[in-house]
Amino acid sequence: EVQLVESGGGLVQPGGSLRLSCAASGFTFSNYWMHWVRQVPGKGLVWVSHISSDGSITSYADSVKGRFTISRDNAKNTLHLQMNSLRAEDTAIYYCARDVSGSYIPWGHGTLVTVSS
Amino acid sequence: EIVLTQSPATLSLSPGERATLSCRASQSVSSYLAWYQQKPGQAPRLLIYDASNRATGIPARFSGSGSGTDFTLTISSLEPEDFAVYYCQQRGNWPRTFGQGTKVEIK
Numbered sequence: 001e002v003q004l005v006e007s008g009g010g011l012v013q014p015g016g017s018l019r020l021s022c023a024a025s026g027f028t029f030s031n032y033w034m035h036w037v038r039q040v041p042g043k044g045l046v047w048v049s050h051i052s053s054d055g056s057i058t059s060y061a062d063s064v065k066g067r068f069t070i071s072r073d074n075a076k077n078t079l080h081l082q083m084n085s086l087r088a089e090d091t092a093i094y095y096c097a098r099d100v101s102g103s104y105i106p107w108g109h110g111t112l113v114t115v116s117s
Numbered sequence: 118e119i120v121l122t123q124s125p126a127t128l129s130l131s132p133g134e135r136a137t138l139s140c141r142a143s144q145s146v147s148s149y150l151a152w153y154q155q156k157p158g159q160a161p162r163l164l165i166y167d168a169s170n171r172a173t174g175i176p177a178r179f180s181g182s183g184s185g186t187d188f189t190l191t192i193s194s195l196e197p198e199d200f201a202v203y204y205c206q207q208r209g210n211w212p213r214t215f216g217q218g219t220k221v222e223i224k
Contacts, residue, residue, distance in 0.1 A: 035213075045153075045161065045204055045215040061212060095160055102208030103151040105172060107160035 002026040002106055004096050009111030016086050016115070022079040022096030022108055030054070030074040033099035036081050038092035039110075046092075049081065050099065064090075086115045119143050121205050123216035129224040136192040138203055138219045145185045146209030152181055152190045155218075156201045164203075165190065195221070 008020040022034070036048040049060045049070040058070050069082040079096050093112050097104035120143040130136055140150065148168040153161035163172045165181035168188060178193040192199055200223050205216040 044217045045206070047213045047215070050213075059211065101166065102149060102213075103163055103166040103172075103206070104153075104161070105163040107162070109160055 002098070004098065004106060004108035006094065006096055006108040006111040009094065009113045011114045011116065012086055013117050014087060014115055017082070017084045018086065018113060020081040020083065020094055020096075020111060020113070022081075024077045024079065024098070027098070029072075029077040034070075034072060034079045035097045035099055035104060036070065036079075037095045037097055037104070037107075038090075039095070040092045041112075048094070051079070083113070086113075088115050091115045118212060119146060119207055119210050119214050121207060121214055121216035123203075123205060123219045125219060126217075127220045127222060129222050130195055131224045132195050132197055134195050136190075136195055136199070136221055138190040138192075138221075140183075140188040140190070140205035140216050142186045142188075142207060142209075144210075146207040148184045149207055149209040150181075150183070150188050151206045151208070152179075153204045153206065154199075154201050155204065161204060192221075 003025045005023045035050040038048050039045050051058050051070045055072050067085045071080045091114050093110040095107045095110045097107045122141045124139045150168045152165040155161040164175050169181045180191045182189050202218045202220045204218050
């Protein structure tokens with residue numbers, strides 16, 4: 001079964017850092033681009049970042065550029081999102097998702113990040 | 118950035134009725150549009166990709182149509198499990214963007 005499991009969310013103060021992880025199983029992780037998408041509870045979906053299958057290409061939404069870093073470890077089938085200088089507006093559920101020809105399938109269950117003092 | 122506008126925001130229907138959801142793009146995305154379903158407390162699930170192709174395991178009552186800037190998701194006869202929020206998403210241009218969602222609620 002293709003599965004993605006996020007971890008690393010939690011409560012952090014403004015200006016703080018968190019590192020999210022996404023463990024992949026059931027497919028050849030190194031063959032796929034991967035994405036992070038976030039959702040403020042009760043609101044819509046917003047693309048955050050993506051990384052190519054070999055890690056050589058990355059991209060970020062303007063709202064997180066310079067603060068977040070996406071990376072992957074293909075040997076460990078794991079995707080990461082390093083989040084620095086966190087702001088209240090970064091509070092959201094963060095999902096990792098596999099890119100299959102431009103669509104997202106599957107999605108992980110999500111991990112909640114709360115930025116608050 | 119391509120803006121996707123979904124309408125209506127909320128659709129109130131009864132089980133067995135037909136649901137028609139719209140997604141309009143601010144510029145052409147060719148056929149590069151997907152639809153997702155999200156239930157409370159769950160991650161989104163892919164229903165339709167490239168405008169009209171059902172994802173694996175998706176029932177035939179879900180269908181998608183359209184190209185360019187205007188797209189439609191149709192649920193031919195609503196089942197109780199279909200009441201949820203539906204999002205469209207384009208892959209025609211970077212960054213990938215989503216619509217704001219249409220909630221299909223029980224009337």
